[in-house]
Amino acid sequence: MASDLETRAKEAFIDDHFELAVDLYSQAIQLNPKNPELYADRSQANIKLNNLPEAVADANKAIELDPSMSKAYLRKAMACMKLEEYQTAKAALETGAVLAPGESRFSKLIKECEERIAEESGELPKPALEEVTKNDLPAKEVEPVKYMPDPVTVAAPPKPTYRHEFYQKPDEVVVTIFAKGIPRECVSVEYGVQRLSVAVNAPSKDAYHFQPRLFGKIIPDKCRYDVLSTKIEIRLAKAESIQWGSLEFSSEAAVPQRINVSSVTATHRPVYPSSKPTRVDWDKLEAQVKKEEKDEKLDGDAGLNKFFRDIYQDADEDTRRAMQKSFVESNGTVLSTNWKEVGAKKVEGSPPDGMEMKKWEY
Numbered sequence: 001m002a003s004d005l006e007t008r009a010k011e012a013f014i015d016d017h018f019e020l021a022v023d024l025y026s027q028a029i030q031l032n033p034k035n036p037e038l039y040a041d042r043s044q045a046n047i048k049l050n051n052l053p054e055a056v057a058d059a060n061k062a063i064e065l066d067p068s069m070s071k072a073y074l075r076k077a078m079a080c081m082k083l084e085e086y087q088t089a090k091a092a093l094e095t096g097a098v099l100a101p102g103e104s105r106f107s108k109l110i111k112e113c114e115e116r117i118a119e120e121s122g123e124l125p126k127p128a129l130e131e132v133t134k135n136d137l138p139a140k141e142v143e144p145v146k147y148m149p150d151p152v153t154v155a156a157p158p159k160p161t162y163r164h165e166f167y168q169k170p171d172e173v174v175v176t177i178f179a180k181g182i183p184r185e186c187v188s189v190e191y192g193v194q195r196l197s198v199a200v201n202a203p204s205k206d207a208y209h210f211q212p213r214l215f216g217k218i219i220p221d222k223c224r225y226d227v228l229s230t231k232i233e234i235r236l237a238k239a240e241s242i243q244w245g246s247l248e249f250s251s252e253a254a255v256p257q258r259i260n261v262s263s264v265t266a267t268h269r270p271v272y273p274s275s276k277p278t279r280v281d282w283d284k285l286e287a288q289v290k291k292e293e294k295d296e297k298l299d300g301d302a303g304l305n306k307f308f309r310d311i312y313q314d315a316d317e318d319t320r321r322a323m324q325k326s327f328v329e330s331n332g333t334v335l336s337t338n339w340k341e342v343g344a345k346k347v348e349g350s351p352p353d354g355m356e357m358k359k360w361e362y
Contacts, residue, residue, distance in 0.1 A: 005031070006038060013045055014313055021045040036065035036072065043075040047082070047286075055079035059092075070100035077109060078289075084165075084176075085230065086113045086120070105292060120163070120178065161208040162200070166247045173218075173244060175234040177210065184227040189234060191220035194249070196236065215244040308335065 009024035025042035032038065043058035059076035062069055073096030080089035090113040097106035162179045175196070182202050190197040194217050200208040214236070222237035312323055318339035326336040329347040336342045 003028075006041075009041065009045075013041070013048075016048075018045045018048040022049065022051075034065060036062040036069055039065070040069060040072045040075055043072070043079065047075065047079050050082070052079045052083050056083075068099055070096045070103065070106075072096075073099070074105065074109075077113075078286075081109070081113065081116075084116070084178075086116045087230070089113050090117070105289060161206050164210065168238075168244055170241050171238055173214075173236040173238060173247070175236065175247065177232040177234070178230065179208070179232055180230050182227060182232065187225075187227050187232055189225045189232075191218060191223045191236070193217050193220065193239075196234070198232070198234070200232070212248040215246050215249050216240065216242055311337070 005024050005028035009021045009028065012018075012021040012024060022042055022045045025038055025045060029035070029038045029042070039058045039062035043055045043062065046052070046055035046058060056076055056079045059072050059079065062072035063076070066072070073092045077089040077092040077096070080086070080092065090110055093106050093110045093113065097103070097110065100106065162177050164175060164177045166173055166175045168174070177198065177200075179200060179202075182200055186200060186202045188197075188199040188201075194214050196210070196212055196214055196218075198208075198210040217239035219237040219239050223235060225232060225234040308323075312320060315323070315337065319337045322336050322339040322342045326334045326342050326347045330349045333349045333351055334347050336347065
């Protein structure tokens with residue numbers, strides 16, 4: 001029963017029915033809670049739905065059950081990168097790269113994480129200054145220096161102590177302030193009907209105050225926050241299910257649109273505004289990973305298994321039934337795609353040359 005649910009879940013995932021895939025994987029897990037493959041595959045479906053905390057939890061469970069499963073580390077890293085937890089993602093990728101040294105995706109994503117970590121810490125290389133070439137002129141051709149007023153130095157606006165960003169769901173807005181190693185007792189968060197006040201007073205660090213007037217109204221009693229090792233996460237409960245055009249109120253902002261929860265599907269994914277100057281196209285990255293998985297060239301048994309799996313994925317219902325029936329009834333020695341032939345009779349085993357089949361008695 002669990003294997004049948006798993007098969008149906010994989011078919012749903014291939015057809016981009018990600019919510020159905022998650023539901024089927026959950027049913028399979030209830031029947032077989034010790035199968036790490038189910039957790040790893042459900043993690044991938046949750047990533048497609050942007051259920052990122054759930055995806056990380058599933059990947060961690062798969063790793064707990066099978067620490068040698070490289071794809072579980074890949075799933076965890078993909079979810080953490082979407083959450084911008086680049087340090088955690090990099091650690092998972094490095095472990096996965098050791099388990100699967102021939103897998104190029106790990107090295108590519110590790111490089112991506114390193115670039116993002118450098119960007120967050122402000123350690124990106126600065127463009128080299130161009131050399132100024134000086135022309136030596138004879139003394140008689142040098143004009144006297146005219147009086148020039150001292151240039152006025154315009155001070156650059158102070159850089160915020162911590163970077164922040166937000167994303168939203170139909171019923172809440174999640175604000176993330178990237179502050180590492182801040183004790184909880186140094187953080188103060190207060191809520192108003194349309195106000196948020198955050199104060200961070202950590203030893204040996206500049207005081208930080210963030211007091212925006214919010215785009216929409218919230219329910220203060222239902223708001224909460226958590227202080228984690230790398231960030232402060234604030235969850236604001238919306239008073240109305242409207243789409244916020246920004247985190248802060250602006251008189252020029254468009255009239256907010258009410259969210260129709262039933263119309264939110266996997267094909268309309270939420271946008272995650274950020275204070276970063278550049279954004280990563282996660283849809284493009286996921287499509288690239290999916291294409292690499294499909295075009296992946298394997299040798300030996302792994303290549304043969306991938307060949308049969310591709311046939312199964314692209315086959316019609318009768319072909320799939322024929323493959324399942326012939327493989328099970330022949331104890332894995334026959335794989336047929338002809339349902340008219342297979343469906344009419346029992347498929348007998350056909351062992352390789354020089355070998356014979358034996359029936360095990362329990």
